[in-house]
Amino acid sequence: MELSKLNLQKLKVGDIIFLDGTIYTARDQAHKRMAETIKKGKRLPLDLNGKIIYYCGPTPTPKGRAIGSCGPTTSSRMDAFTPLLLKKGLRGMIGKGRRSAEVRKAIKKYRGIYFLTYAGCGALLSKYVKKAKTITYKDLGPEAVYKLEVKNFPLIVCIDSKGRDLYKNLENR
Amino acid sequence: MREVNVRDIQKTVKDLCIKANVVLRPDILRALRSAFRLERNAKAKKILKALLENAAAAKRQKMAICQDTGMVAAYIETGEDTRIVGGSLENAINKGVAAAYRKGYFRKSVVKDPFIRINTKDNTPCVLYAKLIKGNRVKITISLRGFGSENKGKVKMFDPTASTGEIKNFIIGVVKDAGPDACPPYLIGVGIGGTLDKSAALAKEAILRSLNKRNKLLHIAKLEKELLSDINKLKIGPMGLGGKTTALGVNILAYPTHIAGMPVAVSIGCHATRNATKII
Numbered sequence: 001m002e003l004s005k006l007n008l009q010k011l012k013v014g015d016i017i018f019l020d021g022t023i024y025t026a027r028d029q030a031h032k033r034m035a036e037t038i039k040k041g042k043r044l045p046l047d048l049n050g051k052i053i054y055y056c057g058p059t060p061t062p063k064g065r066a067i068g069s070c071g072p073t074t075s076s077r078m079d080a081f082t083p084l085l086l087k088k089g090l091r092g093m094i095g096k097g098r099r100s101a102e103v104r105k106a107i108k109k110y111r112g113i114y115f116l117t118y119a120g121c122g123a124l125l126s127k128y129v130k131k132a133k134t135i136t137y138k139d140l141g142p143e144a145v146y147k148l149e150v151k152n153f154p155l156i157v158c159i160d161s162k163g164r165d166l167y168k169n170l171e172n173r
Numbered sequence: 174m175r176e177v178n179v180r181d182i183q184k185t186v187k188d189l190c191i192k193a194n195v196v197l198r199p200d201i202l203r204a205l206r207s208a209f210r211l212e213r214n215a216k217a218k219k220i221l222k223a224l225l226e227n228a229a230a231a232k233r234q235k236m237a238i239c240q241d242t243g244m245v246a247a248y249i250e251t252g253e254d255t256r257i258v259g260g261s262l263e264n265a266i267n268k269g270v271a272a273a274y275r276k277g278y279f280r281k282s283v284v285k286d287p288f289i290r291i292n293t294k295d296n297t298p299c300v301l302y303a304k305l306i307k308g309n310r311v312k313i314t315i316s317l318r319g320f321g322s323e324n325k326g327k328v329k330m331f332d333p334t335a336s337t338g339e340i341k342n343f344i345i346g347v348v349k350d351a352g353p354d355a356c357p358p359y360l361i362g363v364g365i366g367g368t369l370d371k372s373a374a375l376a377k378e379a380i381l382r383s384l385n386k387r388n389k390l391l392h393i394a395k396l397e398k399e400l401l402s403d404i405n406k407l408k409i410g411p412m413g414l415g416g417k418t419t420a421l422g423v424n425i426l427a428y429p430t431h432i433a434g435m436p437v438a439v440s441i442g443c444h445a446t447r448n449a450t451k452i453i
Contacts, residue, residue, distance in 0.1 A: 029290070056240065057240060057241075057280060057282075058240050058280070059236075059237050059240050059242060059278055059279055059280040060278045060279075060280070061278065062234075062236065062278040065234075068236065068237065068240065068278050068280075069231070069236050069237040069238070069239060069240040069242075069280075070240050071239055071240050071241075073240075073241065073321060074321045074324070074354050074355070076354060096321070096353075096354065096356070096412070097352070097353050097354030097355070097413070098352060098353060098354055098413075116412065118220065118223045118224075118227070118412070119321075119356045119412050120224070120227070120238075120239050120321075120356040120443055120444055120445045121223050121224065121226075121227035121239075122227070122231075122236075122237060122238065122239045122240035122241075123227050123228075123230040123231035123234065123236045123237065123238055123239075124223060124226050124227035124230050126230075126236065127230070141281065141292050141294070142280045142281065142282065142292075154223075156414075166414075167352070167353055167413055170352045170353055170409060170413055
């Protein structure tokens with residue numbers, strides 16, 4: 001499914017899709033930096049508008065491959081920063097595990113979406129990444145922001161744009 | 174006195190780091206296959222299939238099973254009749270780790286200072302445990318700690334009068350807290366007894382043990398079985414999508430403790446719990 005043609009707001013919790021298009025990796029330190037930049041009122045090195053962020057820090061790329069092992073990391077560590085990024089136009093997120101009530105509310109408010117992908121399957125997921133390039137925060141090494149071109153990347157809708165959550169029965173205690 | 178050169182230890186550490194990162198433990202592979210056969214929930218079955226495909230892809234392409242190639246823990250058990258020669262043991266082990274992470278294209282995830290957080294760029298230092306054993310062999314175990322699951326571990330110091338039920342509830346609670354976040358189906362390691370630190374070390378060692386083995390003490394083996402059954406009733410399932418398999422196994426290790434205490438530590442191992450051992 002081509003990202004540009006995909007109506008994210010029509011997707012429902014539990015839907016499975018296979019994505020074609022461009023996504024960007026960002027994890028803990030990149031989120032911290034982006035949030036600091038926004039709070040200072042400065043311009044981000046990556047325009048978040050309409051983008052999808054993948055919580056992932058890939059391994060180095062072996063020779064002859066597009067990317068190394070590249071599965072999702074635990075999304076909840078990004079919860080504190082997510083509402084701010086959604087406010088700045090971020091459209092969707094890909095990761096693993098639960099999100100906070102605040103994130104759920106912000107997804108509903110800004111009509112965003114949160115996807116899961118196969119957790120702990122970095123070798124398998126690397127098959128669906130056709131190109132990878134670091135575009136900013138290169139000093140962060142594995143935590144740099146990579147631009148990824150993906151094809152048939154498997155996703156499960158975990159929180160849809162109406163705020164419905166696949167994990168609502170597994171709330172944090 | 175048998176002499177073992179640190180060069181051989183360095184090479185062994187390197188080989189074990191690569192093996193552990195690329196080849197899924199055979200007992201886990203077997204448990205995942207069996208879970209896949211028995212699962213009736215379509216979503217859970219789909220995830221279990223992906224886990225098996227991932228293990229096959231990693232092995233075939235000599236790629237890391239998971240991008241979180243972990244912080245390395247090295248267990249060196251040296252025979253009392255062995256002399257380590259040729260240099261520093263600790264340096265050799267860290268050199269072996271660095272070589273593996275460079276050669277294997279594994280992610281370097283270690284930062285030098287927990288506050289300043291500058292990457293050491295070679296995944297060292299490892300966490301090192303050394304122990305003296307009988308004989309003249311050197312037994313090396315490498316365990317990779319991915320932090321998605323590492324972050325979910327807990328220790329609780331119970332009163333010595335605590336009931337088995339209270340202890341079971343704590344262990345089940347740790348799994349419930351981890352929920353879908355730490356890559357289920359899990360391998361649960363539990364350490365009971367000793368001191369605060371000993372219980373945590375036991376929980377980690379328990380995870381290294383094969384899923385095919387139960388604790389030799391019958392009352393503890395019984396507890397392992399009961400906990401596995403209770404944990405699977407949580408219905409978290411593969412990737413938290415429900416089904417029969419929340420944990421592949423519960424391994425417990427116990428140790429003598431103090432009259433005033435009952436330390437209990439729980440470590441959550443993900444479905445790609447990675448470790449490898451070699452004796453030289």
